[in-house]
Amino acid sequence: MNTITSTKCLIKVLSLSCIVALAISQTAFAQSKKDRIGMEYLESGFSTYDSIQKQIHDLAEPGYLEYESSEILIRHLEENGFTVQKGVADIPTAFIATYGSGSPVIGLLGEFDALPGMSQDTSAYQHPLKEGAAGHACGHNILGTATAASAVAISKWLAQGHKGTVKYFGCPAEEGGGGKYYMTEAGCFEGCDAVFDWHPSNANKVSLSTWKACMSVKFSFSGVSAHAGGSPWMGRSALDAVEAFDNMMNMMREHVPEGTRIHYIISDGGQAPNIVPSKAQVYYYFRNKDAKIVKEVFERALLAAQGAAMGTGTTMEYEIVNACHEKLVNRTLSEILLKNMQKAGGVILDDREMAYAEKLAATAGGDRSSCDNFAAVPAQLQEAVDIGTSTDVGEVSQMVPLASIEVACIPDCQISLHTWQTASCVGTTIGTKALLSTAKVFYLSAIDLYNNPATIKAIRDEYEAAQGKDHKFSPLMDRKPPLDYCK
Template sequence: MRKTLPILLLALLLPVVAASAKPPRQLRKNAGLHYLDDHFLRYDSLQKQLHGLAETGYREFRSAELLCRHLEQHGFRVERGVAGIPTAFIAAFGEGGPVIGVMAEYDALPGMAQDTVPFRRAPAGGGAGHGCGHNLLGTGSVAGAVAVSKWLAEGHRGTIRLFGCPAEEGGGGKAYLMREGCFEGLDAMLDWHPDTRNTVNTQTGLANVQVRFTFHGRSAHASGAPEQGRSALDAVEAFDFMMNLLREHVPQTTRIHYVITDGGRAPNVVPDRAEVLYYLRSPQRTVVGELLDRALKAAEGAALGTGTTFEHEIISGNYERLPNRTLSELLYRNLECLGGIRYDARERAFAVEMLRNSGITDTACLARVSRVEPPSDEGLAAWVSSDVGNVTWGVPTGSLRIASFVPAGSGHCWQQTASGGTTIGTKGAMQAARVICLTACTLYTDPATLARIRAEFLERRGPDFRFEPLMGDRTPPLPL
């Protein structure tokens, strides 16, 4: 992999490796970097506001509006409610091409409420929390887009588009935006996600569908007249049993998980309705389709065996990612020059205490946040799904992972909610913004690289590709 940059860029960026929050003042020769260096506290406040709002998918009304207003204050033209989703938006700055996109997310996870302390403490009342760091993802992407706009405002030609993408966590918001053509006309897309390491993601990840199975039976007194009842919960349990048996007879890379979301209300009433929510995953979306067919047959068998009926609803569906080596290498070179994340004494003390409260006595793992690791297909696996996968088949996309959490948990955990709401998370978001800014500025001024990115994209995707949404033509699953 090439690790060279133009001499001028090296002179500008190499000293940044040792910096914690911003590079030395005398080296701010790029208007975008200059802006980011001067506005750490502004974006620290923004991400903490999102962290406090913690709105779940398709309910991110205040979070989306907060980001929209910030972008408008910086001269962006904002279109709200795109693709029929009230919390989706597109913000644009500049004129003409190239047109570079950046994706922002801002939805929280149900049940992940956590105070920003290094031990487990949920706020009174519990609720949702940013256990996946989308408060940082949204803030870092917006900061990066605004930084690019400062560079464009100096007289450079091009357009930056920030896509406000709701409901990544289970709602598949980007699939609906993709279906409605929101990403058309882009030359490249830049994507990032908070992590406990600094790297570039070049793996495909997993395609997936989220499916709700609802069984209908007949209620009766569970003791007085059980023979009159037909238990929908029995059907769910029979279905789940068959799906668990199925695990032995699927490819090893398959993932199947579920949660019973409705199992009745009282033991002495035969449930006439029961519901279970499934995720079906595989590195190939064709295998996901096969899994769904087999699941439907299992559901049919469970219904026949229990004297019930069933219906299913595909809530969301995501493609596996289509990597782009050329764009990933450009991102990686910029990330290498900028370096990892440096904790100050206060942040390190917070991290050490969090490790101790997580049962981890060896603090050597903290070193990983300060280094840049090779791309993820060189030793780091990606066994997760994202609706970003849909977008990668419509526009060449490069994806970063930036150390924004204390490495004390395993994803979707209280440790990530807690550390992501501190300056530890803000440093990750701002480093992502710097990489986004540098990469976008390169793409605006290097048509040869853009051409190579496009050529690789078309070759990998193939000439006969046509996007077929895995959730079909259903409307977005907006809250009632």
């Protein structure tokens, strides 16, 4: 080969590679423009989702009674081309909305139940919307709306000819009713490759924490009534049985595995001191980060309750009210959520919202610095910390790979969830901004998964390694949904 020819060849090769590079960058540009469709939808969706979350906020329907709230979300999803299956798992307010076809299948959890007695408007002082009514003190008005927004955004991307499915799970009664327990039992989540979940919080974070498994159980004792002064020897006190049982449980605390929590209330202790109570009831929660231990502690408690009944001449019946497994968090999926939380950015308040948040913070000893949390985005995953509470999201996580995020919706001071301050803040435009931030994180993460089958496999491999390949889901109770528990 002579020099002239080789130079010509080099020029040819260079110009060819320039064209190829240009073509690749144009494809990448076209691709990223295609991928932006859902982000553009969310960026222009403020008024739509502000209206939806505020309607649900003001309806504030408690567990299993979320008829209108679920209907608002169903209508919105149907208007956007989703097919909706209503009344799943024998629960009138549970539903699954589906868009697209084939795999991967991405699931999004939506909650919309309110807390009894927590009614609150959006003032920066305590002021119920309706005295004694329920309120969104856990922010489920924005929880369910955020995942609906991201489901619609994802559907816009799928509609461009992409293969894959998005499923929105309308999950009622998170607050004590365990809606997801029954939906899991009914097989609603089967076939999902990944499920996204979130919760309003006082920080933006992606946490690997395992919430505790829990069983809540009512123990009811029956004895014989008598005049407590006139003829006490004729009575057999059901309250004595409760007290004997509680005494044994308080001694048992020392002899249960580390990290177990046992708490109770006497839900019925009789009517008057001068009547030997023929009926009494005590309501227990048993928690540990391992469902097997929770079951063992419950079985020991059952023996103690039987012993208390025997010793006091009474009889005992029990009802498992609610149960859930610990949350199994998928690290691979969490890393994707973190990367996209960094991309989507934090919740940016305007001057009016900042002034309101500052006022709200002041009611709980906070100040302006308590509001820095809204915009702050985490640099890394939060490694698992010991969380004392439980969630029915645990059930879903035992069935399919799942990861969760938390998004800042309240100032970071002495304001926790389940307070009037939270119920107020999540009903404002701060709540709307937080829900749209959440929706963006889930949208970007879903696109990452649809575009990368290898990541889906890695998520599955991690789940199977944690559960064991032949893992069988083993329920903690056998009962029908307590549809009237908030009536």
